[in-house]
Amino acid sequence: MSEFSRRSVLGGVAAGSMLAAAATTEGLASEQPPSGPTPALLAGAELPSFRFALGAVAPKAYEGGWLRAAPVAQFPVSQKLASALMQLAPGGLRELHWHSNAAEWAYVIKGECRVTTIDPHNRSEVVDFGPGDVWYFPRGYGHSIQGIGREDCQFILVFDNGYFSEFGTFSISDWVGHIPPAVLAKALGVPAQRFANFAKREVYIAKGTVPPPLPPRPAPDASVPTHRFRLLEQKPEEYTGGTNRLVSQREFPISATMTGAHMRIKPGGVREPHWHPNADEWQYYISGRASMSVFGSHGRIRTENFGAGDIGYVPQGYGHYIENTGTEDIEAVVVFNNGTYESISLSAWLAVNPPALLAANFGVPPDTFAGFPTGARYIVR
């Protein structure tokens, strides 16, 4: 690992270094093609790693919580989706901020938190999240997250831009701390003295106190699209080898650019071979042991093992399947950088073609295909 990447992962560097790092990633971003497979993936004789051990990254710690990030500099294949694991103590506040170049999707793994948002119509939503809940903030929308309840709140964050950095975000303390008090006084109509003791640099995660409960029945404002979707409360799709709960824009209207899923694969189960025509795929393994095999054309296959705390990544259009190689369920969160879910599976593709055609294709007799599936199987055992 280079010194640059070490600093990027571990954080804890001076503001100047962080600005330099941000400028470097911006430069990289501008060199990327707007869409399609990346040159790095096409050019190499060998496929890059599709696994990143997020659990092994040293957290960047604050009094109110911590963060582990998986930037593209450390995980080169993750060109289109970036991610971070965050934990907030009760009262810990991920300060008011926005992201200039990415929408934010999250899944709450444990604990509870309260989110505040503002949209371009100056409408706000204040809503509490618990385990199994998903949020989505469109690119540029302001938001804050605070741990509530009695235990730490942990959530996995996904951004629809691999060159996004959670460390290079736009924070209210960073901005206000750099505006002259005289300007703030004019803009907000209060004495400049009020700003004398404001933080002068980015706070990022503040230590706070747990806020009181929200009113039991807050008047619902139907004109404000909600940022919360209770994914784990949905009835799952059931398969012989596991279950899946999907949240695309169809189920969650505000989630225009991302789709998520909560997937379980039983011991011995396989998420069958398939690919996604319209999106890259990002995965976070909460529990279980998995083997994922990725097909990148020209005979290139790479198979890697995944466990709790690992991230997996599959570029758009690359074939892949996931096997449960352990003795407990795989529980994984899966995210795509498209609000519409699309996949094509090997079983469905074979099912729609005549046996004679398949026979010619593979060089075997047509009766070889007797008893093959008649459609997609999804998760089998």
Ligand code: MN
């Ligand atoms: Mn954010």
Ligand code: MN
């Ligand atoms: Mn997939």
